[in-house]
Amino acid sequence: QVQLVESGGDSVHAGGSLKLSCVVSGYSISTYCMAWFRQSPEKEREGENEREAVATINSDGKTDYADSVKGRFTISLDNAKNTLSLQMNSLKPEDTAMYYCAADPSLLARGLCGTDLTPQTFGDWGQGTQVTVSS
Numbered sequence: 350q351v352q353l354v355e356s357g358g359d360s361v362h363a364g365g366s367l368k369l370s371c372v373v374s375g376y377s378i379s380t381y382c383m384a385w386f387r388q389s390p391e392k393e394r395e396g397e398n399e400r401e402a403v404a405t406i407n408s409d410g411k412t413d414y415a416d417s418v419k420g421r422f423t424i425s426l427d428n429a430k431n432t433l434s435l436q437m438n439s440l441k442p443e444d445t446a447m448y449y450c451a452a453d454p455s456l457l458a459r460g461l462c463g464t465d466l467t468p469q470t471f472g473d474w475g476q477g478t479q480v481t482v483s484s
Contacts, residue, residue, distance in 0.1 A: 351375035351473050353450050358478030365440050365482070371433040371450030371475055379408050379428045381454055382462035384471060385435045387446035387480075397474075400449065402464040404435060413463040417443075440482045447477040 357369040369385070384405040392399040404424035405413045412424050423436040433450050451471035456462055461470070 353452065353473055353475035355448065355450050355475040355478040358448060358480045360481040360483065361440055363441055363482055363484050366436070366438045367440065367480060369435040369437065369448055369450075369478060369480075373431050373433065373450075373452065376452075376454070377428070378426055378431050378433060378452065380457070381452045382407050382456035382466075383424075383426065383433045384451045384462075384464075384466070385424060385433070386449045386451055386468060386471075387444075388449070388477075389446045393447065397468050400468040401446075402466060402468075403448070405462050405464055405466070406433070407457055407462040411462070415464050437480070440480075442482045442484045445480060445482050447479050449477045450475045 352374045353371055355371045359367055385403045386400040387403050388400045403415050403418055404422055406424045421439045425434045452473045453471045
C-alpha cells in the first residue's frame with residue numbers, strides 16, 4: 350500500500366527556516382518524479398486543483414523550482430530512507446500554506462517531471478503539513 354507522510358511544518362517568523370520531510374512507503378522514490386506542492390489558506394476551499402507546484406526532483410537528481418522559491422528552497426531525496434525533503438530558508442509570509450508531497454509512477458516514463466505539471470498529473474499524495482510564516 351502506497352503511503353506518503355509529511356512532517357516538519359511549524360509556525361516561524363519571516364526570515365526563518367524549516368525542513369519538511371515526506372516518508373514514502375510502498376515503492377522506491379528513486380524511480381518516481383517526486384514533488385512538493387502547496388496550497389494557501391485562501392485557496393484551500395477551492396480544492397486540490399489549486400495547489401501550486403513548489404519543487405520537483407527526478408531519479409537523476411534533476412530539480413526544478415517555482416520562481417517564487419528559487420534560491421530559498423532546496424528539494425532533495427534520501428534514497429536509503431525513502432524520504433523526500435524540502436529545506437526552506439528565508440521564509441516569507443506569502444510562503445504560508447499547507448505543503449503536500451506528491452508522486453506519480455508514470456511521469457518519468459513519459460519524460461515528465463517539473464513544476465509546470467498540474468496537481469492532476471500526480472496520483473499519490475500525502476495528507477499535508479502546515480507552514481505558517483508571520484511577519
